[in-house]
Amino acid sequence: MSFLSVDLQHKTYPNGVCTLRDLRFQAGKGEFIALVGPSGTGKSTLLNLIAGLDAGFEGRIDYPADTTLSFMFQEPRLLPWLNVEDNIRLVLDAPSRQADTQRCARMDALLEQLGLADFRASFPGQLSGGMKRRAALVRAFVTQPGLLLMDEPFQSLDEPTAQGLRQLLLQWWGETRPTVLFVTHSLNEALLLADRILFLSARPAHIILDYPVPLVRPRPLATSQLQPVRNELLQQHPELLSGIPTFYQPACP
Structure with missing residues (x-):
């Protein structure tokens, strides 16, 4: 049963730049979903729309009205x-x-x-x-929270620190099971954390692959243990991380 439903026709800025188009997916309660795509493709914009920080889009975003939502941004955003x-x-x-x-x-x-x-x-x-x-x-x-949005929360950290925080995140998620949308540029990080990975195209972004991660939990923390899954995925979809679309994309309205 769907907990979060996203049906975006398009997100277009006043200057005419269209960043998201025909982007649709659903997330189940307690599901951990990673969003992976090229820089500037609109991943942060998507989280802002879901959080209600930006209402300027065509489409619908639905989740239970009584949901407690938390947002962890790219920067810590602590008041000095x-x-x-x-x-x-x-x-x-x-x-x-x-x-x-x-x-x-x-x-x-x-x-x-x-x-x-x-x-x-x-x-x-x-x-x-x-x-x-x-x-x-x-x-x-x-x-x-029932819905947790995380926008590259561990970027710019050294790997041991980031790995320790990933372990804690998985521990806490396992205890309370919020629905998580986690933006990352790292395929390894996505494979380690997520139940599903949504790969986005270049702008205007849409989903080019909805990939269920074929790994049981608890996941191996060593990159070498994730490598066979990563290699198979990229062999099947060699241009996936470039966000190259699989079909012609007309301009946004």
Whole structure:
């Protein structure tokens, strides 16, 4: 049964640039979907549309109205005048004292798990890039969202740090099972994390392949263990990562 339904006719900017066209897919409840495509193809735009940050498109995006949504952007987006704890508390709009207590306890546990418990009073300017990402990850998960949008959340991190955060992401996802849309340029990262990978064409983007990842969970963390699946996929679709369309695309309206 579909939890999220996306049916975009087109997204065209006022300057006439069309970035998305005839893009349609559905996501089940608790499904982890990766979005892979060339730079500038509109992956971030798609997440903004789903989050309701941009309403200027033709089409429909549907998911349950009572869904708690979290968005982890490419940048940590921590307010510099607030410390780590207060940046996280921005999303803790609890309906009752009991709910507030539960969410604060969850925040404490996540900060401890990510090694930030001793830095909760620190300001963003006092943190490393990796620590800022970890704080943003806590903020994304502390509300236990039903829909989690992640826009290249681990880019620019060194590989050991990124791999550690991927493991934590998979652990938390396994515990609460939000529906996840995860933008990445890394096919290996997509194969490690996702149930399905949606490959996007060049602009105006549409889906050129909806690929169910043929790997059981838990997934192998070593790149060498993902390589056979990657090789087979690229042998069957050699131009996939270039986003080369398989048919002629007329201009957007």
